[in-house]
Amino acid sequence: MKSLTTEHQDLVRVDEVAASGHPPLLAVVGAATQVPLVDGTTRTYANLDYAASAPALEAVAARVNEVLPLYASVHRGAGYLSQVCTALYEASRQTIARFVGAREDDVAIITRNTTDSLNLLAGIVPAAADGSPGQVLVLDGEHHANLLPWGLGADRAATVLPIAETVAATLDRLADELGTRPYALVAVSGASNVTGEALPLDDVVRIAHAAGARVAVDAAQLVPHRPFSLAGSDVDYVAFSGHKTYAPFGAGALVGRRDWLDTGAPHLAGGGAVRDVRVDRTLWQLAPARHEAGSPNVLGAVALAEACDVLAALPDGALAAHEDVLRTRLVDGLAGIDGVEVVRIWPDSVDPVGVVTFTVAGHDPGLVAAYLAAEHGIGVRDGRFCAHPLLAHLGAPAGAIRASVGVGTAGEAVDRLVAALTAYLHAGPRARYEVVDGCWTVVDDTRPLLVVHGLEALAATAAQACGPTPD
Structure with missing residues (x-):
């Protein structure tokens, strides 16, 4: 050398x-x-x-330090601090939903990260009319978080579509494939974690909805860099991570249409996700509680909400x-x-x-x-x-x-x-x-x-x- x-x-x-x-x-x-x-x-x-x-915003760190002395259990606690934390947690949920332009009837689930969010969504895609798994269409250029949850291999429920040499040709290929069979969902990246590029979401949504499929966006690399709106784009679901959105405190989110989230299999089985449990049957909550079993990450939700507010306040x-x-x-x-x-x-x-x-x-x-x-x-x-x-x-x-x-x-x-x-x-x-x-x-x-x-x-x-x- x-x-x-x-x-x-x-x-x-x-x-x-x-x-x-x-x-x-x-x-x-x-x-x-x-x-x-x-x-x-x-x-x-x-x-x-x-x-x-991404590193934490200084405003996020200050917000976490402000809330730490108030930390207590949520949702079922009668204590004063439990009531405060419950209010903070639910207010954070509303802020996170607002940040991605959620529609009035959308629901926001607090998860661990984008991977967790997409695994949750993969578990609630409705079955086809014949009882077979609901079909999901993804591109082969996706991050593994938006490939592996949908089920790959011989018995996969996902079709992995090779990307074409241009955006225009890839959109044509997407439209052609959607015409071959009924698909429940098209899952795409809002921005590539490799090159920062993306297909135009307006075109993807138009093509998918015309074929009767919903659209989920892996926005891990999108929402920290660009404004995004579910209502404005007509995207059905969006998933993103706090640790890429300047709030590295262990929370992420899945936000989107309520019907699948209300009826799909609970993401985790445990306390908080149920209305009543007996030895011979379980009655599950509706979303969001249905998918948030266990003690929720209050500080992570508060941190993510603060990051969302700071980014949204930029000119x-x-x-x-x-x-x-x-x-x-x-x-x-x-x-x-x-x-x-x-x-x-x-x-x-x-x-x-x-x-x-x-x-x-x-x-x-x-x-x-x-x-x-x-x-x-x-x-x-x-x-x-x-x-x-x-x-x-x-x-x-x-x-x-x-x-x-x-x-x-x-x-x-x-x-x-x-x-x-x-x-x-x-x-x-x-x-x-x-x-x-x-x-x-x-x-x-x-x-x-x-x-x-x-x-x-x-x-x-x-x-x-x-x-x-x-x-």
């Missing part, structure tokens, strides 16, 4: 010489966190991994404009580096959100990501992003690198990434790297762990910190 040259140093410090003029849109917790580099210095962490989990177009500046800056910067290619699903897609995936020709994505972290304090994601069929379709079956932005991202982080990649391809990394248990790690890494209780066990081996999953 080449040693660091003076020219290399100039490249990687460009952000310090000319700081970015594009500030964050909202304050997030941890924006000033310093991380150690392999050269013994520290750097403000450049978080470009919002698509995986019209401010969020999209902020991300468009960052995304354009990133894509243009990457396009100027020989050997780096930004991947796209469709050449005719428009208005992608702030998620950009790219490849570096001849270089392992895991090595590039490890280099960016160890030598520049940049956090990106590498792998297949829980979208294995899509990565194969895009010609990157071994994985790629993803950079994603959000309300807490400043232009400096984008500039730092572009400069660091330029330096990597120009002069190579300074440290030596090797693969340990499937993860690229720094050889003889001397970076200290942050002083946080619970990290002591990791001090013995840095390899444990990279995690066991290949995605």
Whole structure:
């Protein structure tokens, strides 16, 4: 490996010489966190991994701290704080529903995350007239959370439709397939977690409803980046996660039409979901209680509601404009580096959100990501992003690198990434790297762990910190 040259140093410090003029849109917790580099210095962490989990808004953290002293049981408690928490929980439900433009008769279920929401929905799709499972149509470009719940394999209830080379051709393919048999549901992403692209929802809804099918939107990557309305779009169900919506406190939501939710199989069997239980029969509640057995995540719901309120209060177009500046800056910067290619699903897609995936020709994505972290304090994601069929379709079956932005991202982080990649391809990394248990790690890494209780066990081996999953 080449040693660091003076020219290399100039490249990687460009952000310090000319700081970015594009500030964050909202304050997030941890924006000033310093991380150690392999050269013994520290750097403000450049978080470009919002698509995986976004940091908490400072307003969300403050709201949780405000409510924590009031925490108590909900729904069945006579105590004063139980009454307060019940009111907070139900008010949060209303806020979350309002954030996604719920219709008057829609219902909002508080879940753990998008995956939980879509699994819930998969369990309540009505059977066909002949008693067979209700058919679901999905595209092969979906996140696994919107593929696996519907039932894949020989006995699957889902038809997985290959995406076409253009948006227009994919919509035609969708319409053609819906004409072949009765479908109960079409499940699509509101924005790809790999490229930020999406099919136009108005067209998907029009095509699906004309064929008698409902539409569910995996909005995990949509609602943190763009306004969305069930009433305005006529989408039937929407699922999203708090941890991607600046409220990482363990709550998500499924919001949509009441009839399936009132009559479908309860998502969990347990207390709170029932009206009466005897040894020979059970009477279940209607939604939302029907699907919220056990003690609900009050703090998670309150946190998600606060994030929804903060995002909804932004001036019209401010969020999209902020991300468009960052995304354009990133894509243009990457396009100027020989050997780096930004991947796209469709050449005719428009208005992608702030998620950009790219490849570096001849270089392992895991090595590039490890280099960016160890030598520049940049956090990106590498792998297949829980979208294995899509990565194969895009010609990157071994994985790629993803950079994603959000309300807490400043232009400096984008500039730092572009400069660091330029330096990597120009002069190579300074440290030596090797693969340990499937993860690229720094050889003889001397970076200290942050002083946080619970990290002591990791001090013995840095390899444990990279995690066991290949995605």
